[in-house]
Amino acid sequence: AEAEDGGPQPEKHCGHGRGGMGEEVKRKEDQRFITGRGNYVDDIKKPDMLHCEIVRSPHAHARIENIDKSRALDVDGVVAVLTADDLREYDLATMPTLMADTQDVLVNDKVKFQSQEVAAVIATDRYTAKDGAQKVVVDYDVLEPVVDAEKSLEDDAPLIRDDIEGQEDNHCLDWETGDEEATAEAFENADVTVKEQMLYQRLHPAPIETCGAVGDYDPGKDKLTVHMTSQAPHIHRTLFAQVSGIPEHKIRIVSPDVGGGFGNKVPIYPGYVVAAAASYVLEQPVKWVEERSENIQSTGFARDYDMTGELAATDDGEILAVRTDVLADHGAYNAVAQPSKFPAGFFNIFTGSYDIDTAYGSLTAAYTNTAPGGVAYRCSFRVTEAVYLIERMVKVLADELGMDPVEIRRKNFIQPEQFPYESPTGWNYDSGDYEGALDKALEMADYDHYREEQQRRIDEDADTLLGIGISSFTEVVGAGPGKTCDIAGVEMFDSAEIRVHPTGNATVRVGVQTQGQGHETTFAQIVAEELGMDVEDITVEHGDTDTDPYGLGTYGSRSTPVAGAAAAVASRKVREKAKAIAANELEAAKEDITWDRESGEFHVAGAPDRSISITEIAAGAYMNHPSSEEPGLEAVNYYDPPEMTYPFGSYIVVVEVDRETGEVEFEKFVAVDDCGNRINPMIIEGQIHGGLAQGIGTAMLEHVTFDDNGNVTGGDFMNYLLPTSMEIPNFETGHTVTPSPHHPIGAKGVGESPTVGSPPAIVNAVVDAMSHAGITHVEMPMTPDTVWEKLDEAGLAT
Numbered sequence: 001a002e003a004e005d006g007g008p009q010p011e012k013h014c015g016h017g018r019g020g021m022g023e024e025v026k027r028k029e030d031q032r033f034i035t036g037r038g039n040y041v042d043d044i045k046k047p048d049m050l051h052c053e054i055v056r057s058p059h060a061h062a063r064i065e066n067i068d069k070s071r072a073l074d075v076d077g078v079v080a081v082l083t084a085d086d087l088r089e090y091d092l093a094t095m096p097t098l099m100a101d102t103q104d105v106l107v108n109d110k111v112k113f114q115s116q117e118v119a120a121v122i123a124t125d126r127y128t129a130k131d132g133a134q135k136v137v138v139d140y141d142v143l144e145p146v147v148d149a150e151k152s153l154e155d156d157a158p159l160i161r162d163d164i165e166g167q168e169d170n171h172c173l174d175w176e177t178g179d180e181e182a183t184a185e186a187f188e189n190a191d192v193t194v195k196e197q198m199l200y201q202r203l204h205p206a207p208i209e210t211c212g213a214v215g216d217y218d219p220g221k222d223k224l225t226v227h228m229t230s231q232a233p234h235i236h237r238t239l240f241a242q243v244s245g246i247p248e249h250k251i252r253i254v255s256p257d258v259g260g261g262f263g264n265k266v267p268i269y270p271g272y273v274v275a276a277a278a279s280y281v282l283e284q285p286v287k288w289v290e291e292r293s294e295n296i297q298s299t300g301f302a303r304d305y306d307m308t309g310e311l312a313a314t315d316d317g318e319i320l321a322v323r324t325d326v327l328a329d330h331g332a333y334n335a336v337a338q339p340s341k342f343p344a345g346f347f348n349i350f351t352g353s354y355d356i357d358t359a360y361g362s363l364t365a366a367y368t369n370t371a372p373g374g375v376a377y378r379c380s381f382r383v384t385e386a387v388y389l390i391e392r393m394v395k396v397l398a399d400e401l402g403m404d405p406v407e408i409r410r411k412n413f414i415q416p417e418q419f420p421y422e423s424p425t426g427w428n429y430d431s432g433d434y435e436g437a438l439d440k441a442l443e444m445a446d447y448d449h450y451r452e453e454q455q456r457r458i459d460e461d462a463d464t465l466l467g468i469g470i471s472s473f474t475e476v477v478g479a480g481p482g483k484t485c486d487i488a489g490v491e492m493f494d495s496a497e498i499r500v501h502p503t504g505n506a507t508v509r510v511g512v513q514t515q516g517q518g519h520e521t522t523f524a525q526i527v528a529e530e531l532g533m534d535v536e537d538i539t540v541e542h543g544d545t546d547t548d549p550y551g552l553g554t555y556g557s558r559s560t561p562v563a564g565a566a567a568a569v570a571s572r573k574v575r576e577k578a579k580a581i582a583a584n585e586l587e588a589a590k591e592d593i594t595w596d597r598e599s600g601e602f603h604v605a606g607a608p609d610r611s612i613s614i615t616e617i618a619a620g621a622y623m624n625h626p627s628s629e630e631p632g633l634e635a636v637n638y639y640d641p642p643e644m645t646y647p648f649g650s651y652i653v654v655v656e657v658d659r660e661t662g663e664v665e666f667e668k669f670v671a672v673d674d675c676g677n678r679i680n681p682m683i684i685e686g687q688i689h690g691g692l693a694q695g696i697g698t699a700m701l702e703h704v705t706f707d708d709n710g711n712v713t714g715g716d717f718m719n720y721l722l723p724t725s726m727e728i729p730n731f732e733t734g735h736t737v738t739p740s741p742h743h744p745i746g747a748k749g750v751g752e753s754p755t756v757g758s759p760p761a762i763v764n765a766v767v768d769a770m771s772h773a774g775i776t777h778v779e780m781p782m783t784p785d786t787v788w789e790k791l792d793e794a795g796l797a798t
């Protein structure tokens, strides 16, 4: 049934009432969260636990001449002060980034960005550690910094990476994709071409919980446990083992409750290493937890792509080719968090939802004296940038041709029958119905009415202008396959292990790690669906490398596409064994046993009354197992996806732009998403709402900025503006369902879609309010002064 208002669609009829696929099961984990019983890293307390505070550089570029620890060590309660020299003894002065660059754990010689980690003070409590940190005296020889990617590539720019042999400038990497020649030819022969430069500004993921760790070395067991804010505990353990030389089975990473990740908790940060190393050396637990400004100023940022986009088209709006050139700021180290064979992430999906024959993209990345980053912030590895580019350019082209942005999209969409579709840059789209989603959004948004209203306001010279923005995006989520996607060489598969206990309930362990996405509920729903169990009888565990099967973690909306598939496949393995046990219990042949999804029971073919539930089978597996089978009822699956999944959607945003103040108000915000088969519509709804809020933050407020001296001027919540409930309009969400043909339960990921899809819709809307007066672009964040300048430029300001 569809709600009248196009709002959340109750799907209580699915899931057979046991909390399976499609049911709006309330989040199991919320019981502890809403009663204050969550267990985050900073909640962990150990006997004799010490606290670590990091001394950070006030300068963006400076050589360290001397570090004097003595006054800090005099502070009562300070136990140790560590510098790079101390870490060098253990070979821990540097660590590899996920892109195989070498980053200082504590500055070895030269500071490369403001707030870089210089020393660590370990003390009996946090305040003493902070006092001690203030008494560490560091002599700096201050050097000229460069914080702008374009300037850093100029000939006379100061060299940042003098630690890399043979490095003579601040050039980090080059990358290209597509067919340069064919694209140039298409541009030469086109009726129309358009070009626009746009900055996808530096953002910070800003999870509510900052990063932190408790290192806990047990000399008795010779085992290092690290509780840490990790989106990917298993790969972090492997990296810890490789860097420290401690055997991997002697390391346990526990990622307890994580208060939001958004990509920020994928990289390894110096603080984690210091906490672990200090506990190893001091043989006492050591806790390190960042403050807010430390998180914003030193951990992985997102975006910072300065893009030029070009489209070539026919007079009637058929897009022939797309070309783009990007200048990427990678900060002081190449520490982007992406599959290692993709230096520009999945940016080359920039042909989007359109059937464009020819495409070419090039990119240059630069080092600057800014914190390293390029983490995917709710974006599946640079898809946000790609979607922004193509969805903005389609609007630019529509305006150039005087076409309705709806019509130009319809004309160029990849059609349903073209799937599986191979894009000119090599992506294999699994399924899609782009026009279906757009039609639904148009209907929900009352598009024609707003077009009329827009014209009326122009005609009547009204005080506020109306703008309508559309984005019909395609996402790519669910990395692997392992052959093409890896992190530090480890293939990007994922896993699930199911143990059905003798009394008929089950524990499910997965290789991914929730940070708020509701995995304890949705993974239980997948297993409930596939085994005919009740969702309440299933507990999902994750985030402990000692007990969970190896997996590559949660980011890139890969949990459902990869670990979700593993959970379904593992369930089906259990189901197969269950048939043998059912046969034994029912005194029939295994071949004659069938499973009925509706009732969740196993029965003898043709004799539905001779049936048995999974609970009875569980008992049989432990108390009366058939001689043909091992006792017990469990299964594990490591799933390597054959392909990624391609969720999509159409968003329509209507804004009012005040001609006097440049203020933008949301009049309507419609989001239609398609993530294939839906596990839990309510959780999806929550994901969409959160992601749209982040899209609004991106488009309207957020920007990490620097001054010429390299100071971070957007490094705290006074200056880095996050949206609050005051800035968030009422969202109207809807959905279509186009299952993934290769996923065992037909599901695609959804976690990032709203953040990927919404910024271009919002910018398109603001541009649309002024496009009749010749405005083609407004840079993000679209603060009132930015918008007012454009109004002024167009002669629209009053």
Ligand code: MCN
Residues within 6 Å of the ligand: 207, 259, 260, 261, 262, 263, 376, 377, 378, 379, 380, 515, 516, 517, 518, 519, 522, 523, 554, 555, 556, 557, 558, 559, 560, 561, 675, 676, 677, 678, 679, 680, 681, 683, 684, 687, 690, 747, 748, 749, 750, 751, 752
């Ligand atoms: N889901 C569903 N049906 C589908 C697809 C997804 O019910 N067809 C459910 C899933 O079961 C899961 C949730 O929606 O409970 C998100 O699933 P998925 O799209 O697979 O994404 P992941 O679980 O891998 O989450 C990662 C994604 C990313 S990359 C970022 S960044 C982000 C996001 O999720 N970070 C978040 N959403 C977040 N939400 C919260 N609260 N906190 C974060 O840090």
Ligand code: CUN
Residues within 6 Å of the ligand: 231, 261, 262, 263, 264, 266, 375, 376, 377, 378, 379, 380, 381, 554, 555, 556, 557, 752
């Ligand atoms: Cu794209 S940010 Mo999420 O991958 O953790």
